[in-house]
Amino acid sequence: MRATKRVADGTSRAFSRSVNGDGVPCGRAEFRSAAVRMSGAVFGFSQTAGAAEPHFVTVESPEWELVLAENPTRENAAELSLGRIPDGWNSKEITFDSAHRLNLTQATGFPLQARQSAILTARIVAPEDGVVPASAGADYYFEFFREGKSYVSTLEHGNGGTPISADDRPFSFPVKKGVNRVALLVQAGSGGWECAIRFPEPNAAALRRFSRTAEVLQAFPPAPKLRYGPWITHPQAGGVFIHFTSEGPMAAAVDFRKNGEESWTRRYELWNGYLRRDTDRHSISLQGLESATDYQFRIVFFPKDESLSGWLPQHPKFEVAAPAVYSFRAMPALQDPVTFFAMSDTHMPGLSRLEMLRGYDRAWRFETADFFVHLGDISNTLDNFDDEVLGGFAEYFCRRNRVTPLCVVHGNHEYAGGEAGLWNPGFSAPDGKSYYAFRCGPAFFLVLAYWGIEPDATNLHELDREQELWAEAMLKSEAARSASFRIILNHCPPGGDRADDVTDPTARLLARLNQVAPIDLFLAGHVHEYRRTVLCGTTVVILDGGRSAEELNLTAVRVTPEQLTVQSGKNDGNLFDSFTLSARAIP
Numbered sequence: 095m096r097a098t099k100r101v102a103d104g105t106s107r108a109f110s111r112s113v114n115g116d117g118v119p120c121g122r123a124e125f126r127s128a129a130v131r132m133s134g135a136v137f138g139f140s141q142t143a144g145a146a147e148p149h150f151v152t153v154e155s156p157e158w159e160l161v162l163a164e165n166p167t168r169e170n171a172a173e174l175s176l177g178r179i180p181d182g183w184n185s186k187e188i189t190f191d192s193a194h195r196l197n198l199t200q201a202t203g204f205p206l207q208a209r210q211s212a213i214l215t216a217r218i219v220a221p222e223d224g225v226v227p228a229s230a231g232a233d234y235y236f237e238f239f240r241e242g243k244s245y246v247s248t249l250e251h252g253n254g255g256t257p258i259s260a261d262d263r264p265f266s267f268p269v270k271k272g273v274n275r276v277a278l279l280v281q282a283g284s285g286g287w288e289c290a291i292r293f294p295e296p297n298a299a300a301l302r303r304f305s306r307t308a309e310v311l312q313a314f315p316p317a318p319k320l321r322y323g324p325w326i327t328h329p330q331a332g333g334v335f336i337h338f339t340s341e342g343p344m345a346a347a348v349d350f351r352k353n354g355e356e357s358w359t360r361r362y363e364l365w366n367g368y369l370r371r372d373t374d375r376h377s378i379s380l381q382g383l384e385s386a387t388d389y390q391f392r393i394v395f396f397p398k399d400e401s402l403s404g405w406l407p408q409h410p411k412f413e414v415a416a417p418a419v420y421s422f423r424a425m426p427a428l429q430d431p432v433t434f435f436a437m438s439d440t441h442m443p444g445l446s447r448l449e450m451l452r453g454y455d456r457a458w459r460f461e462t463a464d465f466f467v468h469l470g471d472i473s474n475t476l477d478n479f480d481d482e483v484l485g486g487f488a489e490y491f492c493r494r495n496r497v498t499p500l501c502v503v504h505g506n507h508e509y510a511g512g513e514a515g516l517w518n519p520g521f522s523a524p525d526g527k528s529y530y531a532f533r534c535g536p537a538f539f540l541v542l543a544y545w546g547i548e549p550d551a552t553n554l555h556e557l558d559r560e561q562e563l564w565a566e567a568m569l570k571s572e573a574a575r576s577a578s579f580r581i582i583l584n585h586c587p588p589g590g591d592r593a594d595d596v597t598d599p600t601a602r603l604l605a606r607l608n609q610v611a612p613i614d615l616f617l618a619g620h621v622h623e624y625r626r627t628v629l630c631g632t633t634v635v636i637l638d639g640g641r642s643a644e645e646l647n648l649t650a651v652r653v654t655p656e657q658l659t660v661q662s663g664k665n666d667g668n669l670f671d672s673f674t675l676s677a678r679a680i681p
């Protein structure tokens with residue numbers, strides 16, 4: 095099975111910082127965009143934008159030609175997009191089907207061979223200077239050029255999943271009024287050779303993805319509406335963080351109460367005491383919660399108006415509450431059992447990921463866990479964060495307005511993609527760090543983003559060093575020492591792929607941390623193959639990963655003051671691994 099995987103993850107520690115990869119809209123953004131004023135707004139936007147940039151324009155679908163050459167290169171594609179055709183090369187007209195797709199094995203007549211290349215060229219006629227929104231997908235790699243310059247490439251990571259669609263990878267490119275030459279290089283995967291491309295009319299969802307500039311805000315003014323979420327993170331004893339996004343930047347608050355109570359308590363989104371109104375990505379902390387108690391909450395927006403003041407004593411009177419009331423259960427008391435489910439490396443397009451989650455949910459019933467852990471690499475790349483990660487993962491954990499809290503670990507693929515920075519407001523600790531600690535029930539959790547990077551030209555190793563010093567201090571805390579079990583969650587496993595190499599940097603970290611306090615369990619992902627070993631006295635479990643439900647697994651962990659039970663299985667609910675650890679006293 096493993097040899098056939100086309101998305102092999104790091105068997106080395108090399109980080110991928112490419113912006114290449116896939117991103118499949120989940121349909122929700124399209125749906126939501128319909129709620130935004132559409133007719134006229136787009137054209138008014140295009141015509142009144144003046145010198146501000148970017149200035150989006152709509153273009154007709156062009157006529158494409160297939161270049162008849164065996165295995166052309168990306169340099170050829172760049173040249174062809176400048177109108178330079180090598181001697182002896184010809185082309186023929188081709189047509190995409192109604193889903194904007196083209197089968198290149200049929201179109202070229204060449205036998206399928208992995209990384210076999212073809213180039214399509216077209217002349218795009220633009221009504222004026224501006225930027226054209228586009229999106230494309232390929233089985234399995236593509237790169238798009240205009241006038242000799244590359245604007246998007248998935249040559250390194252590929253599409254991230256099949257079947258492909260023209261919505262897989264949104265991008266944009268500039269055009270001049272009149273004729274613009276473009277070229278699309280498509281390389282085959284091992285199982286197919288196809289591409290799909292389209293130039294959608296600008297809409298609010300697409301434009302927000304391409305640009306967060308003032309011009310987009312002007313065309314689509316912020317509205318007091320929920321866009322994505324809510325989702326909940328940092329499931330610690332006594333508190334959680336509630337996240338959501340709005341239709342444009344605006345101030346927000348959360349009202350909450352215990353189930354059955356009449357009145358709400360309000361928590362504003364503050365930034366050093368300032369009522370934040372500069373962001374559409376909201377995170378609000380609820381603390382002082384009673385353990386194992388059901389709470390309700392609702393989201394409140396403060397649309398921009400003259401009365402809006404950042405100074406709380408004069409907080410605005412005009413407010414709009416989103417109509418829905420959500421609920422969640424606060425984490426258990428320190429000595430009460432806690433259960434969490436974990437998965438890792440869900441490298442699949444958003445719609446497939448939702449389908450996969452539904453399958454595992456049916457078998458394991460996610461609502462029976464106190465919280466859900468993702469051990470990193472939610473998506474292949476973060477090029478389309480909102481649709482892929484919020485719509486294609488985080489939102490799944492709000493079912494019938496009941497929210498299961500999440501604990502999300504930062505993986506190597508969370509460094510990849512043009513929107514990689516959006517992971518932070520969605521899942522990082524409140525201080526913006528990708529590592530944090532929390533106590534939940536009788537377990538103490540260290541969530542790390544540790545890679546064991548040696549000092550080099552980058553200063554990434556400083557993050558590792560910072561984490562280690564912090565982790566040592568955390569393990570000396572009362573919360574850690576009084577816990578029955580200490581658990582590390584880190585994307586990269588200690589001991590390498592087989593979790594048995596004691597010279598591996600993460601294994602050496604584990605050995606050092608074990609001298610501070612015994613680490614009972616280390617959960618990791620990254621290598622996409624399930625393993626259980628004991629390393630430096632710690633039980634290490636590496637979860638499966640891959641591009642289909644069958645390649646993944648779910649690991650359920652239940653912690654009581656006396657024992658920690660781990661069960662791993664697939665989406666049929668049958669277990670393939672199960673074990674129990676007993677609590678160890680700290681000397």
Ligand SMILES: [Fe+2]
Pocket residue numbers: 103104439441470471505507620621622639
């Ligand atoms: Fe991965």
